[in-house]
Amino acid sequence: MGRCLASVALAAVALLMGAAGADEVPRNTLIVKGAWPSASDPTTPLPEGGELAAGSYQNAYFGLTLRFSSRWQPGLAGPPPSDSGAYVLAQIVPAAGPAAARPGHLLISAQDMFFTATATRSALALINYTSEHLDRSVYRIEEAPRETRLAGRSFVRFAYYAPAAAMHWQVLATEIRCHVVEFVLVSAEGARMAELLQAIDRMPQTGAAADGGVAAAGEVPLCIANYAGPDTLLEHEEPRFTESRFNSIPVRIVIDGAGRVKHIHFLRAFPDQAHAITDALRRWRFKPHLLDGRSVEVETGLVFGRGAAPVAALAPAASR
Amino acid sequence: MDKRVVFLAVCAVVPAAVLAQTDPGVRGGAINGQPGATATRPLPLLSVIEEQPRGVLEFFQNGLSRFQDVETVNNSANVGLGPRFNMNQCSACHAQPTIGGSGAANNPQFAAIGDGVVDGATNTMPSFITAHGPTREARFPFFMSASGAPLTGSPNGGVEDLFTVSGLAGAAGCSLSQPAFAQALAANNVIYRIPTPLFGAGLVENLDDATLMANKAAQAANTLGITGTFNRNGNDGTIARFGWKAQNKSLLMFAGEAYNVEMGITNELFPNERPLPQEDQATGLPAGCMNLGGKGYPEDATNFQVTASADQAAQNAQVSSDIVMFAEFARLLAPPLPAPTTGPGGASAFVAGLALFKSVGCAACHTPTLNATQASQVTPSLSKAAVNAFSDFEIHDMGTGLADNVSQGGAGGNQFRTAPLWGAGQRIYFLHDGRTSDLLVAIRAHASSGSEANEVVENFNGLSPTQQQEILDFVRSL
Numbered sequence: 001m002g003r004c005l006a007s008v009a010l011a012a013v014a015l016l017m018g019a020a021g022a023d024e025v026p027r028n029t030l031i032v033k034g035a036w037p038s039a040s041d042p043t044t045p046l047p048e049g050g051e052l053a054a055g056s057y058q059n060a061y062f063g064l065t066l067r068f069s070s071r072w073q074p075g076l077a078g079p080p081p082s083d084s085g086a087y088v089l090a091q092i093v094p095a096a097g098p099a100a101a102r103p104g105h106l107l108i109s110a111q112d113m114f115f116t117a118t119a120t121r122s123a124l125a126l127i128n129y130t131s132e133h134l135d136r137s138v139y140r141i142e143e144a145p146r147e148t149r150l151a152g153r154s155f156v157r158f159a160y161y162a163p164a165a166a167m168h169w170q171v172l173a174t175e176i177r178c179h180v181v182e183f184v185l186v187s188a189e190g191a192r193m194a195e196l197l198q199a200i201d202r203m204p205q206t207g208a209a210a211d212g213g214v215a216a217a218g219e220v221p222l223c224i225a226n227y228a229g230p231d232t233l234l235e236h237e238e239p240r241f242t243e244s245r246f247n248s249i250p251v252r253i254v255i256d257g258a259g260r261v262k263h264i265h266f267l268r269a270f271p272d273q274a275h276a277i278t279d280a281l282r283r284w285r286f287k288p289h290l291l292d293g294r295s296v297e298v299e300t301g302l303v304f305g306r307g308a309a310p311v312a313a314l315a316p317a318a319s320r
Numbered sequence: 321m322d323k324r325v326v327f328l329a330v331c332a333v334v335p336a337a338v339l340a341q342t343d344p345g346v347r348g349g350a351i352n353g354q355p356g357a358t359a360t361r362p363l364p365l366l367s368v369i370e371e372q373p374r375g376v377l378e379f380f381q382n383g384l385s386r387f388q389d390v391e392t393v394n395n396s397a398n399v400g401l402g403p404r405f406n407m408n409q410c411s412a413c414h415a416q417p418t419i420g421g422s423g424a425a426n427n428p429q430f431a432a433i434g435d436g437v438v439d440g441a442t443n444t445m446p447s448f449i450t451a452h453g454p455t456r457e458a459r460f461p462f463f464m465s466a467s468g469a470p471l472t473g474s475p476n477g478g479v480e481d482l483f484t485v486s487g488l489a490g491a492a493g494c495s496l497s498q499p500a501f502a503q504a505l506a507a508n509n510v511i512y513r514i515p516t517p518l519f520g521a522g523l524v525e526n527l528d529d530a531t532l533m534a535n536k537a538a539q540a541a542n543t544l545g546i547t548g549t550f551n552r553n554g555n556d557g558t559i560a561r562f563g564w565k566a567q568n569k570s571l572l573m574f575a576g577e578a579y580n581v582e583m584g585i586t587n588e589l590f591p592n593e594r595p596l597p598q599e600d601q602a603t604g605l606p607a608g609c610m611n612l613g614g615k616g617y618p619e620d621a622t623n624f625q626v627t628a629s630a631d632q633a634a635q636n637a638q639v640s641s642d643i644v645m646f647a648e649f650a651r652l653l654a655p656p657l658p659a660p661t662t663g664p665g666g667a668s669a670f671v672a673g674l675a676l677f678k679s680v681g682c683a684a685c686h687t688p689t690l691n692a693t694q695a696s697q698v699t700p701s702l703s704k705a706a707v708n709a710f711s712d713f714e715i716h717d718m719g720t721g722l723a724d725n726v727s728q729g730g731a732g733g734n735q736f737r738t739a740p741l742w743g744a745g746q747r748i749y750f751l752h753d754g755r756t757s758d759l760l761v762a763i764r765a766h767a768s769s770g771s772e773a774n775e776v777v778e779n780f781n782g783l784s785p786t787q788q789q790e791i792l793d794f795v796r797s798l
Contacts, residue, residue, distance in 0.1 A: 002701050023469045025462060025508040025725070030770065032461065032475050032725040034732020075778065077769045079717035082547030084540065091545075091774055109545055117540040131542040138678045164675035165783060169543055184543045186779060246557035247549070247730055306557070 035247055037080050038274050040264040047110055047179065047280045048081055052090045057108060059089060062176045063220070065185075065209030066199065071095055071103050076107075081267040083248045085112030085301075089181075100286070103195065104168075104187025112180045114225055114301025115250040115267070121225075123156045123173040123180045130171070131158060138162060139169075142190060153209070170196055177208045177299065178223035204297040212256060220299075221254050224293065227300035228284075234259065237274040239304060249273055249304040251281075257295035259286040269304075277304055327768045341788040342794050343759040344664035347745035349521035351417045351655030352519060362418040363654045365522070375633030376652065382637035383649025387411050387419060391583055393612050394490035400619025400644075402485035402584040403494050403609040404596065405567070406457050408437050410578070410646060413455045413515045417746040421517045425748055432483060439487025446482055446501040448512065454754030456512040457582065458482065460504050461725035461733070463598060468503035477726035478597035479581045480504075485612065493608035499596060511724040512753035513564055518571075519743055520655025521562070523707045525571050526693040529559045530551050535687055535712055544681040545775045548714035550729045551737070560729060561713045566737035567728035575646035579620060587620040587643045607647065626728030627644050651698065655708065656743030656798070663745060663797025673794020676787050680779035685738040685772075686710040710741035710798065721768025722751065734770060745796040759792055 025031070039046055050059035052074045057066045073095045078088025087110040094102035111309070113121055120126045127145040134141070143159035158171040170193040173182045185196045204295045228236075247268070254263035261281045265276045288295035302308075348655055351357040363369070364380045371377050388411045389403040399463040407413050407429055415424040430451045434438040449456065485498040504510045538549065550559045551566040562568035568577065576589030595605045613619050626638035635643060637645070661667045689708050696702035715735040723734035731737075736752060744750075750762035767777035779789065 017695065023507055025470045025472065027508060028723075028768070029722040030723045030725065030732075030734045031472050031475070032727045032733035034727050034730065034735060036732070076719070076767060076771070076774045078545055078774065079547070079770050083549050084547060086545075086547045088545040088772075088774075091778070093778060098372075102404045105775075105782070107543070107545055107775050109543075111541070117537060120541075126541055130543060133538050133541065135678060135683075138675065152651050162679035164778070165670065165679035165787065167679060167779065167782065171543055186775075186782070188782070245730065246552035247552070306552075 004022050006037075024228070035083070035249075035268040037268060038271075040278060042143040044263045044265075046265055047087050047112070048089065050089050052077075052092070055057075057090045057092065061208065062110070062179070062181055063205055063209035064176075064181070065204045065206075065310070066101050066108070067202070068092055069108075069296065071097070072106070075105065081277060082249075083115075083250060083268045085115030085250055086110075087179075104185055104189075104192055106196075107184040107186070109184065110181045111161065112250070112252070112267070112301065113175075113178050113180060114252070115248075115303065120122045123154075123175045125181050127156045127158045127171060128183075131160070134160060138164070142168065144192075150197060151203055151205060153205070155200070157193075157197075159190070161190065172196060172200055177220065178225065178301075186240075199230070209292070221297035222289065223299045225300065226287075227255075227289075227298055228302055232286050233284065234287060235283065237280050237283050239273075239280040241276050242272050245273070246272065246306050247273075249277065249308075250305040251277060251300060251302045251304065253281060253300060254284050255289070255298045255300070257288055257297060259288045260284075262297070273305065326420075331358075336711060339565070339783045341760060341792055343757075343761075343792055346417075346748060347659060347663055347796050349659060349662050352654070352743060352746065353659050354500055354654060355752070357418055359418050362420045362519070364652045365654050365699060367699045367701035368652045375636065376699050378631070378633035379637045379645070379648050380652040382634075383645040383647075383652070384419065386645045387414070387640050389647050391585060392490070392538060393485050393488050394614050399613035399615065400583075400585040402483075402488075403491070403582040403593065403605060403612065404480050404481035404484055404498055405453075406479075406582045407432070410583075413582070414652055415455075416517075416748055418744075420650065422515045422747055423749055423754065425452060427451060427453055427455050429455055429482060438483045442487035442495075443483050443498055446498075447505065448501075448510070449482065454512070454514045454749040456514055458499075458501065459511050459513070459726055460499070460509050460597070461511055462509055462664070463601070464500070464504065464507065464509060468500065468507055470504075470507045470509040475727065476597050477728070480510075480596060481581075481584065485584075485609075491609070494606070494612060496606075496609060499598075504722070511726060512755075514749050514754035516562070516564065516739075516784075517743055517747070518650040519653050520707070520709060520740075522651035522652060522698070522702050523693055523705055524561055524657060524709060524713065524740070525651060525698050526698075526702050526705075527561070527713070528688060528694045528706060531690055531692070532559055532561075532713055535690055536714060539684050539712070542681070542684050544684050544773045544779075546681070546684045546716070546757060548685065548712060548716045548738075548772065549730075550713070551715050551728070551735075554729060557715065561737070563728070564736055564739075565726075565728040565730065565731035566713060566715050569645055571647040571650045572643065575650070577644040579643050584616040585620050585642075588641055589643060591618040593617075651702075656746070658708075658742075659745065659797045663793060665793030665797075669790050669793040670797050672787075673790040673792075673797070676783065676791050677794055680783065680791075681776035682780075682791075683710075684776065685712050685716060686712070686741050687712045687738075708742055710744075711738040714738060715769055716772045718766065718773065719768035719771030721765060721771070723770075724752065741795060741798050743798070744798045748793055759795060760788075763791075 045060035075091030075093040089108040092106040145158040156173045170185045250267040252265040256262040389398045412428040444526040462470040480499040485491040553569040560569040568574045579585040580590035620642040629635040660670045725733035766773035
């Protein structure tokens with residue numbers, strides 16, 4: 001009994017200490033978020049939901065695991081997804097040590113091809129866009145974008161160099177679930193590309209990334225651009241927003257085999273917008289999508305707000 | 321200790337210290353890089369000096385004069401100050417390196433009690449206002465309970481004016497308390513903003529949305545993790561671009577808000593006295609604090625009767641209200657010019673620094689040049705002109721290290737406009753809250769959890785100390 005009372009007393013003290021902490025705005029904490037990502041459920045993997053820890057980066061949405069040696073360590077978390085579908089998935093930086101032994105730093109990013117501002121629709125087109133928009137007075141192309149195969153899947157490789165900074169950028173990009181996933185290594189040595197290629201080549205792939213991008217049927221939804229159109233959408237209603245804003249609201253949805261919206265991912269939306277769109281999407285009904293005679297889940301993108309296209313004007317166009 | 325050991329230790333440390341990169345500090349030489357400018361005489365655009373169109377220089381001079389007006393509660397030519405305010409003169413806060421700029425080395429707010437701008441019997445100096453610190457406004461990100469606990473479910477974010485007119489001549493019936501700064505500080509519920517410089521603002525105002533969007537599109541597939549978006553005006557959806565979060569659409573809006581919020585002067589854009597956010601949630605300002613100027617509202621208005629003058633332009637310039645002339649002054653101010661040969665490190669550092677600045681990715685947001693402004697009816701220098709502002713005028717996620725938990729328009733608590741770097745060489749304080757005078761610290765503060773700039777800062781950190789020094793020298797040459 002005495003020990004029990006002591007425990008209660010300790011718990012009360014802890015509670016009071018916690019309450020004291022609540023009298024202060026938490027430091028280095030973002031509370032007022034503006035337009036922000038959210039999802040309709042906490043379990044479906046999201047592109048931004050990867051885990052970066054000592055020695056590895058794992059992303060269940062993309063089905064990727066990248067292992068790295070003790071010469072590297074996790075960097076800072078990136079920003080939330082952008083309203084044009086750009087993600088910073090992970091930054092991996094050199095572990096402390098002599099500068100000469102540092103391997104450079106690695107950025108893993110993704111571009112959702114449903115929402116890209118570049119009007120490109122493939123990894124090669126996107127990397128070509130990158131190449132074409134590099135300031136040639138600053139950067140020199142070392143390897144023009146070209147396709148290659150690694151770990152049984154197609155990649156685009158590209159390299160450029162900044163002579164003033166003596167920095168090399170080596171880029172490997174691949175398509176997964178209608179995203180272009182990029183690995184960008186920045187280092188002082190051009191030869192590091194070989195190291196990156198090796199690491200990617202050894203990269204375990206599951207789910208969406210498995211078998212060169214052809215996942216086992218049903219393992220991940222089939223991604224189809226502009227899927228919501230007059231030929232596929234049986235019932236829909238527009239969201240009823242409570243406030244006029246002028247932001248673009250990119251939304252990824254997963255449609256189940258019965259044609260209902262089972263998962264909603266807002267890349268960026270104000271909370272009231274997400275609420276209104278969720279209410280509307282719950283009422284949407286699609287024709288079940290058939291693959292080899294079997295209904296399958298479909299993942300597609302919708303844009304509300306700025307840049308939205310009327311549903312009736314959208315024509316479905318299948319793509320991988 | 322053996323003296324030889326000490327000597328060796330010092331020898332081991334000193335070379336590193338000598339080689340380490342350091343902010344060269346505020347650049348000397350011509351103010352704004354403009355021969356002829358002085359600390360009290362900022363230069364207008366070239367076509368304004370050339371009187372294109374005729375009379376425009378008079379409007380600039382009139383605006384410059386009004387920018388320096390000392391506002392009082394009543395009984396002067398410039399009444400309407402308060403009842404709450406941060407300072408009594410535009411040029412007091414916009415002072416560095418000349419009128420129209422940012423905060424000066426000596427903060428005039430700190431001297432407000434000694435100078436009689438504020439009554440020391442009714443006001444105390446907030447602890448974050450210091451003699452040689454940044455000129456600031458303060459905001460409480462969250463409303464607070466009666467006991468001072470921050471209510472993080474109730475965002476505030478409005479300006480908490482530093483001073484009240486209580487105790488000043490003409491404010492006998494107005495008894496107001498200052499905001500609970502000590503309580504808010506104890507609750508980590510205060511953030512700061514410093515004045516944004518106005519040089520070249522007319523060029524920024526005259527950038528068409530298409531030019532800004534084309535610049536954004538050119539960066540759309542960068543390999544730096546940088547995206548950005550625009551803070552679009554809630555009324556018409558076009559791109560807003562003034563203020564730390566690009567929350568103001570136009571210079572007139574910027575001026576109207578500054579008069580109302582910073583000086584407490586009602587005007588044709590903000591025609592009502594402004595209570596503090598917490599006062600506005602209760603019963604507003606007390607009746608004894610209203611119409612202290614005695615002229616009715618708005619306190620700053622169009623002048624329907626002006627003194628006749630043989631000089632038509634001089635007569636015309638009197639007609640407009642103060643906020644219109646503030647906006648004209650800002651619109652006609654010349655942009656700062658870089659010092660490519662006389663900056664720290666000289667011409668070679670400028671060239672090398674610019675190349676490095678671009679190489680590591682700073683220019684992905686700090687766009688060196690936007691080309692070009694739309695045709696202008698105001699004056700030729702604003703027409704089809706390159707804007708060398710070193711900004712994309714987008715708002716970017718800047719991470720938890722810089723986040724202030726204040727939302728303005730479409731900008732969330734972590735989003736800030738890319739601060740234009742033209743004139744940075746002669747700025748004293750950096751970042752939205754003026755937390756540092758050290759350019760190197762400011763650069764590194766761009767990196768924190770959730771920031772778009774993390775990759776660029778990592779690139780910067782990967783440069784040699786000499787290369788980093790060249791970037792610092794370059795920015796101090798702007």
